[in-house]
Amino acid sequence: RKEVEQDPGPFNVPEGATVAFNCTYSNSASQSFFWYRQDCRKEPKLLMSVYSSGNEDGRFTAQLNRASQYISLLIRDSKLSDSATYLCVVNRAGNQFYFGTGTSLTVIP
Amino acid sequence: ETGVTQSPTHLIKTRGQQVTLRCSSQSGHNTVSWYQQALGQGPQFIFQYYREEENGRGNFPPRFSGLQFPNYSSELNVNALELDDSALYLCASSTSLQETQYFGPGTRLLVL
Numbered sequence: 001r002k003e004v005e006q007d008p009g010p011f012n013v014p015e016g017a018t019v020a021f022n023c024t025y026s027n028s029a030s031q032s033f034f035w036y037r038q039d040c041r042k043e044p045k046l047l048m049s050v051y052s053s054g055n056e057d058g059r060f061t062a063q064l065n066r067a068s069q070y071i072s073l074l075i076r077d078s079k080l081s082d083s084a085t086y087l088c089v090v091n092r093a094g095n096q097f098y099f100g101t102g103t104s105l106t107v108i109p
Numbered sequence: 110e111t112g113v114t115q116s117p118t119h120l121i122k123t124r125g126q127q128v129t130l131r132c133s134s135q136s137g138h139n140t141v142s143w144y145q146q147a148l149g150q151g152p153q154f155i156f157q158y159y160r161e162e163e164n165g166r167g168n169f170p171p172r173f174s175g176l177q178f179p180n181y182s183s184e185l186n187v188n189a190l191e192l193d194d195s196a197l198y199l200c201a202s203s204t205s206l207q208e209t210q211y212f213g214p215g216t217r218l219l220v221l
Contacts, residue, residue: 004151032208043199043212044152087151091208096165097142097201099151 001026006088006100014108017078021103023071023088030098033064034089035073038102044087047073078107112136113202113213121219122190130185130216134202140164141183142210143175146197158183159205195220 006023013019025033033050048055050062050071061074071088088100112135122128134141140159144152154167158177172188181202187194197217201210 006151034209043214045212046209049209096154096157096167097144097152097210098154099144101149101151 002100003027003098004088004090004100006103008101008103010104010106012106012108013078015078015080017107018074018076019078019105020075021073021086021088021105023073023100025069025071025088025090025098027090027092028066028069030069030090030092032091033071034091034097035060035062035071036087036089036099038085038087040084044099047086075105078105080107080109083107113200113211115198115200115213115216117216118214119217119219121221123221124190124192126190126220127186127188128190128218130187130198130200130218131182132185132200132202132213133182134200135211138202138204138211139181140203140205141177141181142201142203143183143185144199144201145169145194146199146215147193148196152199155185190220192220194218 035047036044037047038044050064054063059076063072085102087102090098114133142157143155146152156166157164161177177183197215199215201212203210
C-alpha cells in the first residue's frame with residue numbers, strides 16, 4: 001500500500017468555484033502534514049502546513065483527521081492562477097517526506 | 110525563490126554511464142534531501158543528509174549514493190544508469206529544527 005494516496009484528477013473547475021482535494025496516508029506514526037503546489041515543469045512549493053485544529057490561509061483551508069488518517073485541502077473562489085498540481089505530503093520521523101502522486105487542477109475562465 | 114540551486118539543469122546520458130548532480134542548500138540550512146520525480150508521479154524520497162551523514166534512505170538501490178560537504182552542499186551520484194532513471198531530480202533543504210523543506214528547480218536527467 002502506498003504511503004500517501006491522492007485522487008489524481010484532473011479537476012476542471014470554472015473560475016470562482018470551490019474545489020476540495022482529499023488525501024489518505026497509511027502510517028499512523030506520521031507526524032506532520034503539508035500541501036505543496038507544483039506548476040508544470042517546476043519544483044514543488046510549500047502551500048501550507050496542515051494541523052489537527054485545521055488552518056486557513058486566505059482562500060485555502062486545510063484539515064487533518066488523524067483518526068481517519070485523512071487530509072483535505074479546500075480552495076474557495078478559484079482563480080486561473082490556482083491551476084497546478086497539488087501534492088499531499090506526509091512526514092515521518094527523520095524528516096522523510098512522502099508525497100502523493102498529486103491532484104491536477106485546471107481553473108477554466 | 111528558495112535560494113536552493115541545482116546543477117546542471119538538464120543532462121542526457123546513456124545506459125551504463127554514471128552521473129553526478131549537485132545541490133547548494135539555502136543559507137542556514139544544514140539538511141539536504143534528494144527526490145526522484147518520474148513523469149506523472151509525485152517525488153520519491155531517495156535519501157537525506159544531515160551534517161555530512163546519511164540520515165535516512167528511501168527504497169533506492171545502492172547505485173544511488175550521495176555526499177554532503179562541510180558547507181552543506183550536496184551531491185547525488187548514480188552509477189550504471191538505467192532507462193528508468195530518467196526523471197526530474199529534486200533536492201530540498203531544511204534545518205534540523207524546522208520541518209519545512211524548500212526545493213531547488215531540479216535537474217532533468219534523460220537516459221538513452
